[in-house]
Amino acid sequence: MLDIQLFRENPDLVRQSLVRRHQDASAVDEVIKLDEKRRALLQQAESLRAEKNQASKAIGKTKEPDQRQEQIAAMQALGDQQDSLETELKELEPVLKALLGTFPNLVDDRVPEGLDDSENQVIKTVGEKPLFDFEPKAHWDLGPELGILDFERGTKLSGTRFYILNGLGARLQRALISFMLDTHTKNGYQERYTPFMVKEDIVYASGQLPKFADNLYHDHEEDFWWVPTAEVSLTGLHKDEILEENDLPISYTAYTPCFRREKVSAGREVRGIKRGHQFDKVEMYIYCHPDDSENQYQRMLADAEGICSKLNLPYRVNNLCTGDLGFAASYTADLDVWAAGCGEWLEVSSISNTRDFQARRAAIRYRPKEGKGTRFVHTLNGSGLALPRVMIAVLENNQQKDGSVIIPEVLRPWMGGVEVIEPDTN
RNA sequence: GGAGGGAUGGCCGAGUGGACGAAGGCGGCUGUCUUGAAAACAGCUGUGGGUGCAAGCCCACCGGGGGUUCGAAUCCCUCUCCCUCCGCCA
Secondary structure, three states: OHHHHHHHHHHHHHHHHHHHHHOOOOHHHHHHHHHHHHHHHHHHHHOOOOOOHHHHHHHHHEEEEEEEEHHHHHHHHHHHHHHHHHHHHHHOOOOOOOHHHHOOOOOOOOOOOOOOHHEEEEEEEEEOOOOOOOOOHHHHHHHHHOHHHHHHHHHHHHHHOEEEEEEEHHHHHHHHHHHHHHHHHHOOEEEEEEOOOOOOOHHHHOOOOOOOOHHOOOOOOOOEOOOEOOHHHHHHHHOOEEEEEEHEEEEEEEEEEOOOOOOOOOOHHHHHOOOOOOEEEEEEEEEEEHHHHHHHHHHHHHHHHHHHHHHHEEEEEOOOOOOOOOOOEEEEEEEEEEEEEOOOEEEEEEEEEEEEEHHHHHOOEEOOOOOOOOOEEEEEEEHHHHHHHHHHHHHHEEOOOOOOEEHHHHHHHHHHOOEOOOOOOO
């Protein structure tokens, strides 16, 4: 949510940001108009109410019955006037609030100009792509041949885009989750296990609603929304809270499955386990002081990169361009890992500074050590990392000519000592 | 799922129609006293919004929403959550 003050004091800033996102800016004027109307109504309604409050107090003090009746009659007339004003206000306020909630975050000046993901800028590439003296297989061949990946039965259970992990495949995923959680915990993130189904206002707070309702799963009977990312739960964690400045920054990590209604048509683009309706992810999330959010962003980016490095996966860091930037983000970097079999860079993480955008939506503030009142915290989120695509890269990059896959060394403590996944032992 | 009882400020807890944004206590902050600390005493101690250069003034908020009334923490309706007992269940 953007600050309504921005629309009053610097509407051009909002317009320019929308233009940079290649979005229509006409609703800015609508907000200004509604806000002016709201304030005019509010002032009228409040002064009437003040008058009434005063008169009511006077009635309470009046002992003489006739005089009392007179005063009450006068107040009844005032009441009708007030009713109509307040009815109008009550209709207007949700409209204004809903409209304000549709504006995406302000784009940071540093975000490069661009229409879509093809114009994202690669900042750096780290690690060497593995070389093979044979033709490396894609995971959709490699996995089934190893017996760790079963597409047919996944489809039988749940339809297209679902799969079963068998034996060491399932174990590898579990090892990756534990490895990531343990690594982040060592880096100062507190682990949280959160609900995977949350209430509507929680999804709204992180910015996935109302705009992306089409991509979410929703139980209509119970008002439950399946989380599309742990970012939703981790934003909701401190909703409507006032934090102490001394406690900041607060860093969390959480493992959750993620549920998304992907409306992409079937085809090569979605072959394998790259994109599904359900996938696992370890998330990082930070609440911090506004002056600290750039530092925390660098920290989070480094922590996400650290996972890639430890797994020995070649990766690159992309600066998202204005056209690809998410709704709640002011700036974002994506991490792609190289998958040698399918020959693709796979997006495994997205690290964003939302500044006070989510905090404002979720009403998450802190009490400054000095000065009065409260201020909104800054929040950052980043995958650390998304599991299926990391699995793809681990499998494809570490495959050998005989079809076996060597387990990266850092994962072996969680693999019960298994060093190699051999064909047909699963 | 059934029956009953609850929800008040950072915390505990009083308040059943008018002087209540809310007693009292605890905690916290400031001051006096003290070499310092403790104790004692005094004062202060919520959030959001409108308006104003500011001091301030005004409005709202006693779990959420709606209603009755000139006036609601207090009465009525409704929802949510919590507790106790029964049932069911991993």
